Amino acid sequence: MKLVSSHLPPRRATWFSLLTLSSLWLLTFLCSPQSASARPADTLRVTPVLEELFVDPTCYSVLEDPSGQLTLAEVREPARARQFQAGNLLPTTTMEHPGSAYWLRLVVRAEGKLSQHWYLEMFDSHLNSVDFFPADGAAPTYTGSAFPLSTRKFPYKNFLFRLPLQPNQTQTYYLRLNSNSKTTFLSRLRTEQPLAVHFQTEYGLLGAFYGVLLIMVVYNLCLYLFIGEQTYLRYVLYVLSCSLVFLSEDGLGFQYLWPDYPALNELIVAGSPIILLLTFSYYARQFLDMPLRLPHFDQWVRGVVLLSVGGLVIDAVWLHLGWGFWFYLLPYGLIYYAAVRVWQRGQRPARYFLLAHALVAISVGFLILRKLGISTFTSTATVYSMNVAFVIEVVVLSYALGEKIKAIKDATIRAQDKLVKQLRKKHQVQEQLVEQLHHNQTLKDQLNTELEGLVAQRTEELRRQSDTITAQNRELVQANGLLALQSAAIEKLNTELQQDLQDVKTARVLSKEVDFGEFSQIYPDKDSCLAYLANLKWAEGYHCRKCGHEKYCDGREPHSRRCTKCRYVESATAYTLLQKCKFSIIKAFYAVFLIYTHKGNYSSQELSRVLDLRQGTCWSFSQKVLEAMRRRRHGPDFDENEGWTHVLLDATTTEAEEAVAEESAAQA
Template sequence: MKLVNSHLPARRAAWFSFLTLSSFLFLTLVCSQPTSAGPADTLRVNPALEELFVDPAFYSVLEDPTGRLTLDDVRQPARYRQFQAGNRLPTTTMEHPGAAYWLRLVIRAEGQLSQHWYLEMFDSHLNSVAFFPADGAAPTITGSDLPLLTRKFPYKNFLFRLPLQADQTQTYYLRLVSSSKTTFLSRLRTEQPLAIHFQTEYGLLGGFYGVLLIMVVYNLCLYLFIGEQTYLRYVLYVLSCSLVFLSEDGLGFQYLWPEYPALNELIVAGSPILLLLTFSYYARQFLDMPQRLPHFDRWVRGIVFMSVVGLVIDAVWLHSGWGFWFYLLPYGLIYYAAVRVWQRGQRTARFFLLAHALVAISVGFLILRKLGISTFTNTATVYSMNVAFVIEVVVLSYALGEKIKAIKDATIRAQDKLVKQLRKKHLVQGQLVDQLQRNQELKDQLNTELEGLVAQRTDELRQQSDTIAAQNRELLQANGLLALQSAAIEKLNTELQRDLQEVKTARVLSKEVDFGEFSQIYPDKDACLSYLANLKWAEGYQCRKCGHEKYCDGREPHSRRCTKCRYVESATAYTLLQKCKFSIIKAFYAVFLIYTHKGNYSSQELSRLLDLRQGTCWSFSQKVLEAMRRRRHAPDFDENEGWTHVLLDATSTEPEESVATETMVQE
């Protein structure tokens, strides 16, 4: 019985998705019947009509693989007879991206028309569109590869005015080129329905993007106040979806980047890839996949990565138009993961399943349009993704709130459980205190009895103690004399060691130290680096890249690594010894000699003492002299300061690129 109940939520979700899909398909079938317009291949308009859907039976198509045919060429009888009716084509799409397609419309105006008629092409991503009026006027050449200014009407879709004449039959040609598969869907409208359509369409789209903006601001504020990363991931997902819609419906090219068609092509190709990345980035954390399904989560990440690679290859090199198939597998895996997470007890996953069930239906309609199946194509199906996404945004925003509320409730329950445990602990502690008090009473009683026995024994021992005390006094006097002698000897040793150190230091300061004696103070490279590091960071460590004050030891001796940005700074970085080419012990001694002789120390003598080339000694002497000069002009200069302060000069050095490159090479 327990096993059957565990599958009930999944069955209910499946039935709900099936009923939703069936209802949506039924409504679409009812709304998708095309409007009849007249005889076989001629569109007939009259004053009683206001708009007309261009059914495939009322236009003819000629494919030009070479792209070199002109209007005069396609009007030739031989070419004219090659046009095929749209309803007789294998598919009503432009099957070969990059090829030119000539679209022929024959329209007859019956009676005197009171309004102007316009032809609207639904696909805003046609790369090149050339409209040839029947009256022989100059053609209108535009397309998504050209700026919006090339269109006579600054509209997201391609809109052309038809100069129809009363009781005349006119033939219009359009030359279409697209880099992806698309349909020939279009509609004829008069001025008044067109204006009403503009108001309705832009009003709905404005409301749609307004909802998206509100949700972005709302979830961003929640992230800033709460700090929950899921809200930030959701904001990125909504922004990428907005970019997809702006590129898909053409509003982005109309309002945001009308003068940059190349940018429009880049966004059209790249926004779906960004959508896949942000969706997987958000959905995995919302469903807690790394914690609940760790092995499956690794598979999802791998599939998403391979799908992104496939989409990039298709967008950059293949241009097959079938890139949308790369979305099905990662989306399907994430939806399956949501079902499993729901079965394992995460209640908010049901909102995820509900929201993306509607999105999956709208994506199905989009795929049908991409495949050239226009049976279900109408206003409801074209904008079904917008409606589904608004519902998804609202539902998932509510789901995020429910998830945070569930986490809060779980935290409160954990706190209540902890409070109960603390109360039990206090009760046990009270019982323990009572037991200790009883033990103390027993202890006091026992002590009283023992005191009587001890008093008796004490009288017996007092007499013996008097004898021992007399002997102890004699021993104490002797120990006192020995202690005084030991203290005097220890004091004398301490004074001798201090005097010896002071003598060495005095000799260093009085220029009487040779290199051998100097090496006893700084015996090796580690001692020099240790002294330099302590001198350099005497007032505390602060990262030069980010200003952080916490550090750990680097791989190089006495180097320090920032715990925030991982920047490593060695002891010699930004000092006079940075990038020094000989032993640091010799460098210390050279600085000591030059400083104590106030710069009056020849490079020949320095070369002889340090066993280095004179040119190396001269170059290093110049650096030390320049550092001494800058030090004397420093605001914090003290005439009594030691020679080691010169080591911290870093004006003449450049910042180190890596600690590994800063080595001390003994010449």
């Protein structure tokens, strides 16, 4: 095999200085294919001036063992040794067949006396089994992700093995690798000094990364506890699931959190992507308001997410094909498309969602290329691009979430201002009504004064004619009749004024000019509402719904009616819009009145504030009223000028059947 000592950036390392790059480039030139004929192929040469070497595919050979039964002695036999293939001659530089054992042969020669110890680092921490066989005949090391961390000589998230190199000697090292998923053979030789620097830099960057995630989790969790907005809690769950994916991917979780539980580590590695998909869709759908803005598309997204989760579970438990990342593409693409549509419809925070996840999509593309064994774009920047993209995403989405809450607050303030203007108009109308009532009272007082004057005048005439009472008896009888008519007129006028006042209040209810306090004067309690609903329901006479009988008696509940023939009891609210209403019937009356008189354009937030009910309850009841209004408009006897109380008698077929069953059970 050809010797190449190129300096490629490690998977978790920072950029080295220009001087180090220059020296490694010179070594690459010396180890290029043109000079390979001067020394044995398949040999890595280390010198005292070198500090690390990237193990290029040309620097190791691979033997696949499909049976997984070969021993080290069998691998060293000449027949088997000739079956080793150079890493650069393989179709890919990955383990293409999960479950097979792969033998790596690494030949290293120490040029001169080395001042530091050399170590071999395997970058992929998900190898289930890693057996290292030293060249000096020492005891082999058996470890892997399927074994506790204590089986490793160095408690490090990657696999690290010491190479006991002897001066001016060539030694051959063998590694037996086994994995349940496709993985690469990426590795590097390092000395002690750059290894220590690498540890400090890597753990510093990873600590900063997880520190940012922890800060965002605590920050958004506090906002959820203080504000009560559920979107913050969904965002916290999403960040935690992403943290779990990164902990399982880079091996820090196995190193620090569950080092003695390899089975738990495998479960988290397989299950964290599934949890990530669920929490991401759970958060993104509410952030984009998909159930409200795109209700039909939201159902498709939910179905695709569930199907993808099922595919991930099947691949993780039974198939082990390593296709899990493909199941992310369709639901992720649908959610991204939904974000575009929501943004086009005017939701400004959606543009931050698109920006943040565009960066994540690019980093996921690099990850897919690495999973497929395409290492063309593999570098420090691309390997860590997902960490950087996710940090940017966390910060941007936190800002977008804050902007969304601010937009909701501004919309609430605008709605409140609009309501204040409406209340002012209602107040003006109320003042006009009060003035009209004062004017009516003035007319009434004037009429009473005139009548009192007439009565006084007539009394004076009767007093003057008392001496001629016999002669003027007929006039007195007529005068008494006139007085009786005047008294009847006064009483009739008082009655008409009271009726006018009641009619004015009722008219104001029908013309959207009354608040809840005045509405309660028309329907002061539950009994009056039930009485009105019963009279409205049986205005055309009673007919038993079970037997058709027309005679009834009072039931146990107020204003309910019991058939005198079959004893079937029907309540006043049965087969009406208020059937199974979970809150006060007075508030339900007022809610129907507000929604109907505003032609359905009355928000559930405002209804929740006016009735002092939860917004979810108001929203559900509003949908029920709107559906009843729609059915009423399509009814054959619909009249444009009819009042809002016609909607009360609307009930769906399902609710009617449930009412019959429930009241039959109550009768039994």
